[in-house]
Amino acid sequence: MARDFDARTDATRRDYLKTGTGLLAAGLVAGCSSDSGDDTTATTTTEGTTGTTTENTTASEFPYTVSMAPMGDVEFEAVPETIFTRLTHLAGMAFALGRGNDVNAMHAPAYYDALWNQFTPRLPGVELDWTGLYSSWNVTKEKLYSLDSDVHLADPASVLALDSWDMADIEEIATNISPWFGNHYSHRHTEPPAAYADSYEYYTLWEQFEKVSQVFRDEAKYEALAEIHADVLDRIETDLPDGDRPSVVMGGFSDPSAPYVYNVDTPGFLTAHIRPLDPVDAFGDDVASGSRVDMEALAEADPDVILVFGGLHPSYSMGDIRAALEDDPVAQTITAVQDGRIYPQGGRYQGPILNLFQLEMTAKQLYPDAYGAWPEYTEGPYPDLPSEEQFFDRQRVADIINGDFEA
Structure with a gap:
């Protein structure tokens, strides 16, 4: 569908979109109209992350509906092209579907562009550029009108939690621009705003990805990647050692003396890469996920392993973080520091x-004898592991993202 803003008035598009208005759960319409006349087929050309793919779809396939909490049933007249996001689990789903470069907004785009591009060098032919996008954490209605996106891959409940938004604003955007489609509070199974309490459900990362793939009519890519994910989980389960489990602290160490820490055994997609490995949370119930702790508390927890979120980011120096902990008289008493088990995460x-x-890297970091040792890492992209030590085929994943694969 064309994206010719100069040739199309806002009124025309708004009137068209109103064919599916109503409450969020009643089915909201995205996309733009097509003057197809008597044609029974339509050609959708998508310029995504790695090139252009063309799909022929019959007119009878539109509109289509995808359902996910808290939105309910969401109706689409056409496959969305431009994509608004806030959080990177949803931007990452667009990326996995070959639509990464169709994203027009995200939280901290410069930071996450640099982080995601620590992984793309291991995916042959996959490119991603999120630099210069609108930073959308504190999004405004005016900016959403300006972006005029075909879909808002964002949780309306999390936007409602912003001080400047109310439910009328949420419904206005869904009615006048395009639907919301996202789920934020599944990250740690936390409570949404009261207005969504009765309609909220929690999803795994891959359950949510399946629904996003349905929005873009690209279920084949989801299914192919989900098969790889299942194989990785099978390998982890098969080789997971018996006996004692390592105690782990996972957190942000931009200030090594006062890190933010996250529980490793709580439900939610923030721990989707670590729960299958069954570690022990070093803090137990004593510290809530997302809390800031001092070095004395970290020493008292005495983890066997410290995992540093963002440690792969170019702005981080794992060497400096390790040195700061090794030089601190309190941190020197921590088992993970003494054993040199301080590892980067994404x-x-x-x-x-x-x-x-992250499933692959965390398995190696926690159980090197079972899964092969994680290489010493100080800086640079994700290490180029020998093929026999990889948990999944990089070329296969790249081909799926690029749309060059057989289901």
Whole structure:
């Protein structure tokens, strides 16, 4: 569908979209109209992350409906082209579907562009550019009108939680521009705003990815990647050692003396890469996920392993973080520091591709004897592991993202 803003008035598009208005759960319409006349087929050309793919779809396939909490049934007249996002688990799903470069907004785009591109060098022919996008954490209605996106891959409940938004604003955007489609509070199974309490459900990362793939009519890519994900989980389960489990602290160490820490055994997609490995949370119930702790508390927890979120980011120096902990008189008493088991991680709001990499890296970091040792890492992209030590075929994943694969 064409994206010729100069040739199309806002009024025309708004009137068209109103064919599916109503409450969010009643089915909201995305996309733009097509003057197809008596044609029974339509050609959709998508310029995505790695090139252009063309799909022929029959007119009878539109409109189509995808359902996910808290939105309910969402109706689409056409496959969305431009994509608004806030959090990177949803931007990462667009990326996995070959639509990464169709994203027009996200939280901290410069940061996450640099982080995601620590992984793309291991995916032959896959490119991603999120630089210069609108930083959308504190999004405004005016900016959403300006972006005029075909879909808002964002949880309306999380937007409602912003001070400047109310439910009328949420419905206005869904009615006048395009639907919301996202789920944020599945990250740690936290409570949504009261207005959504009765309609909220929690999803795994891959359950949510399946629904996003349905929005873009690209279920084959989801199914192919989900098969790889299942194989990775099977390998982890098969080789997971018996006996004692390592105690782990996972957190942000931009200030090593006062890190933010996250529980490793709580439900939600923030821990989707670590729960299958069954570690022990070093803090137990004493510290809530997302809390900031001092070095004395970290020493008292005495983890066997410290995992550093964002440690793969170019702005981080794992060497400096290790040195800061090794030089601190309190941190020197921590088992993980003494044993040199301080490892980098990727992102908390991981999409499916990062999830595959993070399952592989975390398995090696926690159980080197079972899965092969994680290489010493100080800086640079995700290490280029020998093929026999990889948990999944990089070329296969790249081909799926690029749309060059057989289901």
